[in-house]
C-alpha cells in the first residue's frame with residue numbers, strides 16, 4: 001500500500017514523542033508533533049551528563065541527538081505551545097488543536113530559555129511588561145509566547161500519545177522542607193544544577209557541597225500516598241549523579257538513604273560495588289529535616305546497627321523524586337477515550353503489547369504508560385511506531 | 396544526516412532475505428514480524444524443536460498471553476515466507492550489510508544463504524545458586540525452577556499444605572526484577588494453599604518493573620514475612636534452620652522451614668561468544684551481545700544490519716523482548732527497503748593505486764564495513780558509518796572520507812589558528828557527535844569562550860590524525876584540545892581510544908622538540924555539556940597563559 005497522505009499525530013515532544021515521530025518519518029509518514037510547552041525534549045533534555053572518567057550510560061546525550069534528528073526532518077511538523085482540544089473518529093481522526101494554556105512556573109526577567117541548542121526558538125518571552133522594563137535583557141530572536149501555538153484542525157490516520165510523566169511534587173512530603181529550606185533540592189533540580197554549572201553547588205550560597213544526602217523513593221513505593229510502584233529511574237540517576245559529584249570532588253561525603261537499591265546499567269553488580277566503596281548506604285528512609293543556622297540541614301534517622309535514632313547534619317539534601325502519572329492523563333483519557341490503569345498511567349492492551357490500546361488507531365509511547373528510563377522510553381516509542389506502521393499498512 | 400556533504404549518490408541492490416538465529420519465542424516473533432513485512436526469513440534453531448525454553452521461568456505472569464504464543468508458533472510453521480532450519484547452526488558469515496553470505500550446517504549438509512540482515516535471538520541460561528548459600532539441592536532444597544514446576548501441577552502443589560517455605564533472593568547474586576518476580580509469583584501461589592507460610596530472605600528487592608511493588612504488597616498483606624538483609628542468613632544442616640541477628644529487635648530470629656527455595660541466576664547464553672566471533676560483533680558485560688553503549692539502544696550491534704534481540708543483549712522478560720522485536724522490524728524495513736538503496740558514493744573510499752592490502756583498515760574498522768576486492772580493500776557504503784578511523788590508520792593514506800578529505804582538513808587546520816588580539820591561539824578538534832555539539836551550545840548560550848578558540852569538526856575523534864595535531868603546532872597554535880566522547884560513549888566504539896593513542900604519540904614528539912606537554916590536552920565531552928565545554932576551554936586558556944605563547948611561532 002502506498003504511504004501517500006498517511007499522517008500521524010504524536011502528542012508530546014519528550015524523548016518518547018521525538019523518537020516515535022522520527023521513526024515514522026523514516027517511512028515517509030507525515031508527522032504532526034504536538035507539544036504543549038514552548039520547547040521540545042520533555043524532562044530528559046534537561047539532564048546532565050553523568051560521566052566520570054567514563055560514560056555512565058545515563059542516556060541523556062541521546063536525547064540531544066534525537067532532538068537534532070527531529071528538528072532537521074522536514075516530514076515532522078512541530079506545533080509548540082499547543083494542546084489537543086478534541087478529537088473525532090470517523091475513519092480518520094479529525095483533531096481540534098488550540099493554543100496551550102501553558103504558563104511557566106518562574107521566569108526571571110520575563111524570559112525563559114530552552115535547554116538545548118536545538119530548541120527553536122531558544123528564548124521565549126512570557127512576561128512582556130517585565131521585558132519592556134529591561135529590553136537589554138531580552139535576547140535576540142526571543143519569541144513572544146502569545147504569538148506561539150496553533151489553533152485549528154488536523155486530519156490524521158493514527159495517534160501516538162507520548163505526553164509523559166510528572167516528577168513527584170516534593171512539597172507533598174512537607175517534613176522534608178522542600179521549597180522551605182534552600183538546600184533541600186530534588187533529583188530534577190540536581191540534574192539542572194549540574195547541567196548549568198558543570199558542578200554541584202548549594203543553592204543557598206553557590207558554594208560546593210561537601211556533605212550530601214540522597215533520600216530515595218520520595219513519592220514512589222509509598223503506601224500512604226497510594227503510590228504502589230517503583231519509579232525505576234531514581235536509584236540509577238541518584239547513584240550516577242553521586243558518582244559524578246564524587247569524581248569531581250573526592251572529598252565529598254555522600255550518604256544514600258534507601259529501601260532497596262535497583263540495578264543501574266548493564267554492569268550493575270560492579271557499579272553497585274563501586275558505589276558501596278564510595279558512599280555510605282543507610283537502609284532507612286528519614287522522615288524529619290530541620291534547618292540549621294548556616295543553611296545546613298539536620299536529619300533524624302534510625303541507625304541500622306543498633307536501631308537507635310540519631311541526628312546528623314548535611315550541606316545538601318537531594319530528594320530522589322520519582323515518576324508520577326502526567327498531569328493531563330485524566331483529561332487526555334477523556335479526549336481520546338483510552339483508559340488509565342489503577343496507578344493512573346495509560347493502559348495498553350496486554351503485557352506483551354503495552355503500546356496498542358483498546359481504541360484502534362491510538363497508541364502509547366514512553367512514560368505515559370508507566371515508569372521508564374530514557375532507553376526504555378525510546379524502545380517503547382520504536383515499538384509504538386512499528387505498531388502504527390502495521391496499523392496503517394505502510395510498507 | 397544534514398552534516399555530510401554527500402552530493403554524489405548511487406543506487407545499489409542489496410539482498411533482502413533475513414537470517415534469524417535462535418528459534419525460541421523471541422526468534423519466532425522476530426521471524427513472524429519480519430516475514431510480515433514481506434521479507435523472506437531463514438529461522439535457524441540448534442535444537443530439534445522450535446519454541447525454546449517455555450518453562451514457567453520464561454512466561455512469568457503471562458498466563459493469559461500464552462495461548463497467543465502457541466498460535467504464533469503454529470502460524471510460523473506454515474508461513475511460506477519463513478524457512479525453518481532446526482538442528483542447524485551458523486558456521487560462518489562473510490560479507491557485509493546488505494550482502495552477507497551465511498554458511499549453515501545442518502547435519503552433514505552445508506547450506507549457503509545470501510542475506511541482507513541478521514537477527515540474533517538467543518535465550519538466557521539459568522543456573523542454580525544453592526552453592527552460594529552453602530546448600531545442596533535435596534527434597535527440601537529446591538531451585539526456583541523446580542518450585543515453578545511443582546506449583547504448576549495441582550497434585551504436587553498439595554505438598555506445601557501446612558508447611559513453611561523459605562525463599563532466598565538477591566543475596567547470592569545482585570538479582571534483577573525477573574528473579575524477584577519469579578519468587579513473588581511462587582509466594583502468592585503458596586498463599587492460596589491451606590496453612591502454608593512463606594518467609595522471604597532478601598537483599599535488595601529488585602522491584603523496578605511494572606506491577607512488582609503491588610505484588611510485594613499483596614503478598615505481605617496475605618501474611619508473607621520479608622526479612623531484608625544485607626548479608627546471607629546463617630543456614631545450618633542443609634536448611635534445617637535459618638537464622639540472622641535482627642539489629643532493631645536486638646535478637647536472633649530463627650526459623651525451621653520445611654522447604655527452601657533458592658534463587659537462580661540468569662546469564663548469557665553460552666553460544667553467544669561463538670556467535671560474536673563469527674558475526675564480528677562486540678561482546679558486552681557478562682557475555683551479552685551488545686556493548687554498554689547508549690548509541691546502540693535498543694537493538695543495534697556495532698555492525699549495521701546485525702541486530703540483537705531480547706536476552707541476547709541483556710536479561711529480558713518476554714514483554715521487553717517483544718519491544719526489541721518491533722524495533723528490529725522497523726530497523727530491518729528501513730535498512731532493506733525494496734532491495735534498492737541510494738547510498739553516498741564518497742562516504743569512505745579506498746584509492747586503488749595507493750592500497751597495498753595491508754589489512755590495517757579491515758582490522759580497525761569498528762563497524763565491520765570493509766571487505767576484499769581484487770586489488771584493494773573495499774568499503775561498503777551501506778555498512779560504513781563514515782567515522783574515518785580507517786583513513787587515519789591507513790599507512791598509505793589511501794582512504795578519503797566524504798566531507799573530511801585530507802586536503803580540506805589541512806586547510807582547516809591552517810586557517811583555524813587565529814590570534815584573538817594577543818590571546819592564546821587555541822584549536823579544538825571536536826567530534827561532531829559530542830564536543831562539537833557542546834561547543835555550539837556553549838556559544839549559543841553565551842557561556843564564556845576564549846577569543847582565540849576555533850573548533851574543527853571531525854566525524855569521530857578517531858579521524859584526528861597525528862598530522863593534524865603536529866601541523867597545528869607548526870601553524871602556530873599555542874594550545875590544542877582533542878575533544879572526544881567519554882570512554883564508552885563513542886558511536887564507533889573506540890574512535891576515542893584511537894584519538895588518545897595519537898595524542899600520546901604527539902606527546903612523545905613534543906617532548907623531543909621541547910614543547911610543553913600542557914599545550915595539548917585530551918578530554919572527554921558529551922553533547923549536552925555546554926557548560927562543561929566552556930569550563931574545559933577556559934581552563935585550557937588559563938594554562939596556556941601561564942605557559943606563554945608557543946615557542947614555535
Ligand SMILES: Cc1cc2nc3c(=O)[nH]c(=O)nc-3n(C[C@H](O)[C@H](O)[C@H](O)COP(=O)(O)OP(=O)(O)OC[C@H]3O[C@@H](n4cnc5c(N)ncnc54)[C@H](O)[C@@H]3O)c2cc1C
Nearest residue numbers: 012014015016036042043163164165187188366367373374
Ligand atoms: C529526576 C529525574 C531524573 C531522571 N534521570 C534520568 C537519567 O539520568 N537517565 C534516564 O534514562 N532516565 C532518567 N529519568 C527518566 C526520564 O526522565 C524519562 O524516562 C523520560 O523523560 C521519559 O520521556 P517521555 O517522553 O515519556 O516523557 P516526558 O519527558 O515527560 O515528555 C513528555 C512531553 O509531552 C508534553 N506534554 C505533556 N502533556 C501534553 C499534552 N496534553 N499535550 C501536548 N504535549 C504534552 C510535555 O510537555 C513533554 O514535553 C529521570 C527521571 C526523573 C524524574
Ligand code: SF4
Nearest residue numbers: 049051055056059061
Ligand atoms: S554519562 Fe550520560 S550524557 Fe554522559 S556521555 Fe554517558 S550517556 Fe551521555
Ligand code: SF4
Nearest residue numbers: 217220230231234235
Ligand atoms: S528506583 Fe529506587 S528510589 Fe526509585 S522508587 Fe525504585 S527503589 Fe525507590
Ligand code: SF4
Nearest residue numbers: 750751753754756789
Ligand atoms: S589500511 Fe590502507 S593500505 Fe591497508 S588495506 Fe586498508 S586501504 Fe589498503
Ligand code: SF4
Nearest residue numbers: 760779780782783785
Ligand atoms: S570510515 Fe569508519 S565505518 Fe567506514 S570503513 Fe572506515 S573505519 Fe569503517
